[in-house]
Amino acid sequence: MTAANALARHLAPAGKADKPAGERRPTYTIAELAKEFAVTPRTIRFYEDQGLITPARQGMNRVYSHGDRFRLGWILRGKRLGFSLTDIKELLDLYEGDRSRVSQLKAALQRAREHVAELEHQARDLQAQIAELRELEQGAIAMLRERGVDPESE
Numbered sequence: 001m002t003a004a005n006a007l008a009r010h011l012a013p014a015g016k017a018d019k020p021a022g023e024r025r026p027t028y029t030i031a032e033l034a035k036e037f038a039v040t041p042r043t044i045r046f047y048e049d050q051g052l053i054t055p056a057r058q059g060m061n062r063v064y065s066h067g068d069r070f071r072l073g074w075i076l077r078g079k080r081l082g083f084s085l086t087d088i089k090e091l092l093d094l095y096e097g098d099r100s101r102v103s104q105l106k107a108a109l110q111r112a113r114e115h116v117a118e119l120e121h122q123a124r125d126l127q128a129q130i131a132e133l134r135e136l137e138q139g140a141i142a143m144l145r146e147r148g149v150d151p152e153s154e
Contacts, residue, residue, distance in 0.1 A: 028064040030055075036069075037076055047075055052089055082119070087111050 030041045047053050053071050055062040078088040094104040144151040
């Protein structure tokens with residue numbers, strides 16, 4: 001699978017046009033989605049409170065659609081990749097306004113590039129910290145040995 005296909009697969013609801021007209025799409029309970037995505041119901045309610053998913057109500061129960069399920073999967077993937085909830089919401093909302101996904105794909109590309117640049121900067125900072133700590137470690141080992149102390153003993 002190409003990178004473009006992988007991105008497109010994750011940006012569009014799977015099976016959106018798979019159901020014949022009139023056939024009901026599956027619905028999900030909060031417990032089913034929590035189990036499927038290995039999150040707590042509280043997490044799902046939080047995303048609902050943030051306006052990222054909007055389940056229907058049947059009495060006191062939340063009823064999640066196929067689209068809600070897709071959005072939850074994308075939210076969790078976006079969080080794993082380090083995107084903010086604001087970025088995730090903007091990308092998901094772009095899909096609603098542009099079914100061609102062009103604006104969504106362009107925005108996702110821009111956000112991904114920005115995030116990669118930020119992570120690369122953090123990686124450089126971490127490498128510098130590691131190098132400095134290794135230097136400190138070597139200096140401490142040398143000073144302990146000068147004093148006749150085994151640096152590996154407790």
